[in-house]
Amino acid sequence: MNETLQTILNHRSIRKFTSEKLSTDQLHTIVGAAQQASTSSYVMAYSIIGITDPQLKEQLAEVSGQPYVKENGHLFVFCADLNRIYQQGSIEDQKQMETSIESTEQFIVTTVDTALAAQNAAIAAESLGLGVCYIGSLRNDISRVNDLLDLPQYVIPLFGLAVGYPAEQPEQKPRLPLEVVYHENTYQHNEKTEKQLQDFNQELTEYYQQRTNNKRVDTWTNQMLRKYTNPIRMDVSSFVRQKQLNKR
Known part of the structure; x- marks a missing residue:
């Protein structure tokens, strides 16, 4: 097994970090790896925002409810971004582009592009001996995150x-x-x-009972039933449309 596969197969989410910050070289390497991800039609429909302002980190941690949003070596926010393309056109071009940019197809393109870039970044970070944790809970108040990051039309904070x-x-x-x-x-x-699936439920139950922290009795099936019978973040749909995406 090569080192790349070992890095991928060894993944686990890290939620406690030391106070040591990432170096500039590490940041550039991670973002550079993200940029080498596959992208639909060379669109590269994402932007990455590095959060270095402690007060801003604190505010994002309030949205998330997770302490590791504030306490880490570096926090990245990955955004779906079709604004960059929109701004390249004249006013006349922009009018013609709106039908395509505001379509569900291009919304899928930008979210997939962003996820691919982020996973490249995660693997790159782990290959450097760092730990990572994705933070979907920034969507707990997506409008507030949007305002905190001053995001323009056609840009959405995904995670x-x-x-x-x-x-x-x-x-x-x-x-x-x-x-x-x-x-x-x-x-x-x-x-x-x-x-x-029944066998997997049993395996997961044993994992939860044997792991070091947060022991509990649970199964994958029960987790999914709880998750999808209790809708959350339903404001995201209207927010996306307010940002002029996924409208057509």
Whole structure:
């Protein structure tokens, strides 16, 4: 197994970091790796905002409710960005571009581009011996994050990425069996799949009971049922439309 695969397969979320900040070289390496991610039609439809202002970090931590938003080596906010392209056109061009930019297709393009760039950044950081944690909870109050970062039309804050030197080494969380997520030719859902999910629920229950911190009794199925029977962040839909995206 090569070093790249070892880095990927060793991933775990780190939620406690030392106080050591990332160097300029590390930042440039991580962002440079993000920029080398695949991108639809060479659009590169994302922007990355590094948060260095302690007060701003504090405010973002208030939105998230997570202390590691403030306490890390560096905080990145990954934004879907079609504004950069829009600004390249004349007023006449912009009118013609609006139908495409405001479509669901281009909303998918920009969110996928952003996620690909972020995952490249995460793997690059981990290859440098750093830890990472994605922060979707910045969408707890997406309008406030938008205002704090002064984001223009056609730019949306999707998630954060906390990076730093790990102050913990948590156990690796199990993943769904390959057979459950990989299908050949057509979508497969049958009794075998249900049995594999039951086995995974048992594996996860054992993980939660044996791990060092936050022991509990739980299953993947119960987590998903709780999550999707209790809708959250429903304001994100209207916010996205207010930013003139995913409208058509």
